[in-house]
Amino acid sequence: MNTRLSDYPAVVFAAQEPPCLSVYQKTHRRHPDNQQDPIRFRNLVKKLDEALAGKYPKRMIESLLRPYYDLAEDHRFWNHTLDGIAVLGAPGMFKIYNLQEDVKDIAVVSDSFYTKPLVRIFQSHERYQVLSLTRNEIRLYEGTKNSLDEVPLAKGVPRTMVEALGDRITSPHQTVASYGGTKGPAMHHGHGAKKDEDEIDAERFFRIVDKSILERHSQRSRLPLVLAALPENQGVFRQVSQNPWLTENGIVMNPDALGNGALQEKAWSVVEPQIRERTAAMLDDYAEAHAANLASEDIEHIAAAAAAGKVSALFIDNDARIRGALDRQTGDITPDVSGEPAAGELLDDIGELVLQKGGSVRVVPSDVMPSRTGIAATFRF
Incomplete structure (x- = not known):
């Protein structure tokens, strides 16, 4: 049921027949806090109903909202949420994103999806993945500074050695058996x-795990991949791995001996120094570009450059919000006067535009932003 967060660009970039319905809601991981979540969700769905009423045929409205009402009654879903959800629906389309960060409750009906919270979460510089590896089984996790959750393996990724090798396994799993009576010699059954x-x-x-994780997870998420495995398995896996996102350091111990909290702490201790190093390199690149007049922290300048496809890298302050309307053709900015909760978040609109034009976007904490305007960019030319 859940859509992987790494698939969100397909929603951002794809043309979709309106109306497009977007619901974001903060959720809770544990009882009893999660008991109110489906009730709040129904209230948000009612807002969708009110926004659709009178504008579209009743039969169409019922068809659009049926998956939402079905989700509201899915008790199993509400017992396994994380910190937030995004639920996007349109004619012939319905997607659910389980989020590791909380979001503000909002229901939007528009000609396109409201994707700004997804963009912010997906472009956060603090995300990473953990591959838990033994010789019998693998698990994949995705984490942030404060959380770590198992993610479903994509189709085609084997969880166990038996799934990967099947009848091609060479090592035996039988024990020594005796044949020919009690006086007969012991004979080895198998190889x-x-x-x-x-x-x-x-x-x-x-080798199979590395190839399938690379093709079906890492190439989509482009996140650092921390290997959690015993020393001997670390060595073998790293010798065969072709994954450029595999971190140099890993968690060198049996991952099955670690609880989720301990695994998250150890993973973050591996990832945090690399995040600091990568962030420092990006800031150095920005400083060099700024000295060469190939960077700016002026939002109007950046918006125009984004529309022209000139932005190579964009930095957005995670805590900043600037309201206004963006003309995606020209980059012109108009101050927001609508008061609509989903309208006019300029920083995120510019971020979406940069992504569509092939640039990179990073949402970073205020203390590492290279500007005080909430936005900064380097240009291709």
């Missing part, structure tokens, strides 16, 4: 438990 065969199986399993 014999040989260490080299175990190593062959492990290497083949790890």
Whole structure:
């Protein structure tokens, strides 16, 4: 049911037949706080109904809202939420995003989806993934500074060695058995438990895992990948891995011995120094570009450059909000006077435009922003 956050660009960039329905809601992970979540969701769906009424045929409205009302009654879903949800619907389309960050409750009906919270969360510089690896099984997690949650493996990614190798497993799983009566010699049933065969199986399993994680997860998320595994498995996996997002350091211990909280703490201790280093490099690049007149912190200048496809990298202050309307063709800015809760978040609108034009966007904390305007950009030319 849940859509992976890494798939959100397909929603941002794709043309969608209106009306487009967007619901964002803060949720809770545990009882009893989560008991009010479905009630609040129904109230947001009612706002969608009110916004649609009189503008579209009743049958169409019922068809659009049916998945929302069905979700409101899905008790299993509401017992397994994280910190927020985004629910996007349109004719022939319905997607649910389970979010690791909370969001403001909002219901929007428009000609396009309201995606700004998704953009902010997806472009956060603090996200990463953890690959928990043993010789029998893998798990994949996605985390932030404060949370770590298991994510479903994409289709085609084997969870176990048996799934990966099937009948091609060379090492035996049978024990020694006796044949020919009590006086007969003990005979080995199977191929014999040989260490080299175990190593062959492990290497083949790890190659398949590495390839499938790279193709079906890392290339989509482009997030740092922290390996949690015993020392011997770290060595074998790193020898065969082709994943450029695999971090140099990992969690060198049996991941099955770690609870979720301990795994998150150890993963963050690996990722945080790399985040600081990467952020420092980006800020150095910005300073060099600024000295060469290839950077700006003026929002009007940046908006015009974004519309022209000139922005190479964009920085957005995570805590900043600037209201207004953006003309995506010219980059012209108009002060917001509508008062609509979903309208006129200029920083996010510019961020979406930069992404559509092939630039990169980073949402960063205020203390590392290279400007005081809430926005900064480097230009291609």
